Amino acid sequence: MAIVVDRRKLSFWEELYLPAxxxxxxxxxxxxxxxxxxxxxxxxxxxxxxxxRGAPGLVKDQDGREKCVSCQLCEYxxxxxxxxxxxxxxxxxxxxxxxxDYSEIEKAPQEFYIDMLRCIYCGYCxxxxxxxxxxxxxxxxxxxxxxxxLVHDKPRLYEVGGTRLDPIQKWKHKNTDGGGAH
Amino acid sequence: xxxxxxxxIVANLTKIVLFTxxxxxLAAFMPLVERKVSAWMQxxxxxxxxxxxxxxxxxxDSLKFFxxxxxxxxHVDRVxxxxxxxxxxxxxxxxxxxxxxxxxxEVLGREVQMVIADLDVGILFVFAFSSLAxxxxxxxxxxxxxxxxxxxxxxxxxxxxxxxxCLGLCVVGxxxxxxxxxxxxxxxxxxxxxxxxxxxxxxxxxVIFVIAAFAETNRLPFDLPEAETELVAGYHTxxxxxxxxxxxxxxxxxxxxxxxxxxxxxxxxxxxxxxxQSTFEAMGNWGSLLGMGAFLLKTFFxxxxxxxxxxxxxxxxxxQLMHLGWKVLLPLGLLNIVxxxxxxxxxxxx
Numbered sequence: 001m002a003i004v005v006d007r008r009k010l011s012f013w014e015e016l017y018l019p020a021x022x023x024x025x026x027x028x029x030x031x032x033x034x035x036x037x038x039x040x041x042x043x044x045x046x047x048x049x050x051x052x053r054g055a056p057g058l059v060k061d062q063d064g065r066e067k068c069v070s071c072q073l074c075e076y077x078x079x080x081x082x083x084x085x086x087x088x089x090x091x092x093x094x095x096x097x098x099x100x101d102y103s104e105i106e107k108a109p110q111e112f113y114i115d116m117l118r119c120i121y122c123g124y125c126x127x128x129x130x131x132x133x134x135x136x137x138x139x140x141x142x143x144x145x146x147x148x149x150l151v152h153d154k155p156r157l158y159e160v161g162g163t164r165l166d167p168i169q170k171w172k173h174k175n176t177d178g179g180g181a182h
Numbered sequence: 183x184x185x186x187x188x189x190x191i192v193a194n195l196t197k198i199v200l201f202t203x204x205x206x207x208l209a210a211f212m213p214l215v216e217r218k219v220s221a222w223m224q225x226x227x228x229x230x231x232x233x234x235x236x237x238x239x240x241x242x243d244s245l246k247f248f249x250x251x252x253x254x255x256x257h258v259d260r261v262x263x264x265x266x267x268x269x270x271x272x273x274x275x276x277x278x279x280x281x282x283x284x285x286x287x288e289v290l291g292r293e294v295q296m297v298i299a300d301l302d303v304g305i306l307f308v309f310a311f312s313s314l315a316x317x318x319x320x321x322x323x324x325x326x327x328x329x330x331x332x333x334x335x336x337x338x339x340x341x342x343x344x345x346x347x348c349l350g351l352c353v354v355g356x357x358x359x360x361x362x363x364x365x366x367x368x369x370x371x372x373x374x375x376x377x378x379x380x381x382x383x384x385x386x387x388x389v390i391f392v393i394a395a396f397a398e399t400n401r402l403p404f405d406l407p408e409a410e411t412e413l414v415a416g417y418h419t420x421x422x423x424x425x426x427x428x429x430x431x432x433x434x435x436x437x438x439x440x441x442x443x444x445x446x447x448x449x450x451x452x453x454x455x456x457x458x459q460s461t462f463e464a465m466g467n468w469g470s471l472l473g474m475g476a477f478l479l480k481t482f483f484x485x486x487x488x489x490x491x492x493x494x495x496x497x498x499x500x501x502q503l504m505h506l507g508w509k510v511l512l513p514l515g516l517l518n519i520v521x522x523x524x525x526x527x528x529x530x531x532x
Contacts, residue, residue, distance in 0.1 A: 018389070024494040032222040040227075 048138035057161025067133035070109040074125035082118035086111040209434035252423040262325035267428035270318030274435040280304040284474035304365040316342040326420040334416025338407035344507035345397035351515030352387035369451030376455035395440040402492040441484035
């Protein structure tokens with residue numbers, strides 16, 4: 001059934017339109033003197049929040065150890081299949097660099113590629129990572145002259161990710177708490 | 183050749199160069215004004231990279247227009263396609279011929295009227311040529327041989343024909359009062375007292391004229407031929423480079439010409455309130471300069487008004503546009519003529 005909406009009858013003043021237009025004009029005129037909110041981009045930078053989902057990057061812990069154990073879960077979960085990992089053996093940490101024994105870690109990525117032209121910044125890789133080795137960073141300026149440059153390889157990924165202080169230090173506690181029992 | 187003839191030729195050429203160039207320079211700077219004002223109204227900054235605060239932006243823009251490839255699509259009607267941009271600019275520039283800019287100046291002991299051609303039928307000339315502008319747009323729409331430009335062209339012709347009528351009607355009131363079609367005389371009659379300005383004796387005419395001027399120049403809220411959002415820029419979709427710039431220039435020059443006409447017909451031309459014509463004459467050429475300043479100031483206000491309105495009111499729907507033109511403005515224009523006549527009879531006019 002058609003519903004008839006009762007429309008309010010406009011008064012003569014309203015039907016003239018001109019008063020309403022004059023009101024609009026005064027509004028826009030006042031607006032001209034309001035402060036601008038433009039951010040002069042290359043000179044001024046926006047504040048990036050901690051939970052910003054920028055380019056993903058691999059991180060190292062406080063010992064400078066690469067945390068990725070190349071389990072390939074991120075490669076598996078990645079919706080646009082942007083991640084490619086070639087697993088390899090863990091190089092082992094030099095004695096002097098670390099006070100912990102990381103001998104239980106057997107794998108590390110030999111190659112790690114994230115194709116930034118495919119990445120959709122969903123953050124699934126960060127979410128699924130059991131080692132907290134991959135994070136979405138605040139990096140948002142991705143530009144390059146070639147497509148190849150935008151396929152981030154391992155060195156570039158560590159450059160983006162940097163070092164992150166690890167509050168949990170999973171492997172350390174596994175060792176000291178009489179661990180080793182997975 | 184006699185001295186008089188040489189003097190007249192030189193004086194006229196100078197005036198032509200001066201007045202058309204004011205128009206063209208304004209046409210170049212209006213996009214900057216438009217972008218700046220719109221930015222301020224939207225809490226933005228606007229162009230600010232080229233020169234101080236973006237003041238050189240028009241030069242960058244024009245250079246860009248010059249160096250762009252002038253593309254002619256294969257499917258167009260070449261003759262009309264090339265003709266249309268010229269037809270969009272010329273009428274506006276020609277109308278400038280009858281606009282009186284300032285009180286007469288004295289050069290080498292001769293009086294020079296500050297109007298290129300002081301025609302007896304000035305306003306008829308204006309209407310004859312300003313209505314030619316519709317050909318530019320219609321030809322562009324037709325010659326482009328594609329659907330959006332054609333829609334723009336068709337809309338434009340319908341719109342221009344409707345509003346040309348209102349424009350003419352509200353001017354009739356002015357001329358019933360001034361009893362002359364010569365624009366210089368119309369301005370002379372509005373000198374002195376502020377209340378001599380026709381805006382006070384013809385308020386309805388003034389409002390209709392301003393509205394119709396918006397429609398004539400295809401400016402928002404009546405920019406249906408262009409209508410970026412629905413017609414992909416309408417009649418100039420297929421144009422590029424300087425041909426496109428010509429349409430732009432045509433639009434802005436037309437805006438200025440109509441601002442001039444509003445100033446001449448309703449705001450006393452070069453009149454400054456309570457400064458009589460004899461004061462201008464007493465000041466000699468400086469008086470003329472002052473008058474020209476006042477005149478340009480009035481036109482600049484209306485140029486700003488065009489931009490101001492553009493960023494305040496949304497576009498009309500086509501049927502609303504036609505409704506407004508034929509059912510509201512046209513009867514109001516006729517009413518204005520009747521009222522003017524009545525007042526003249528009651529006030530015991532001749």
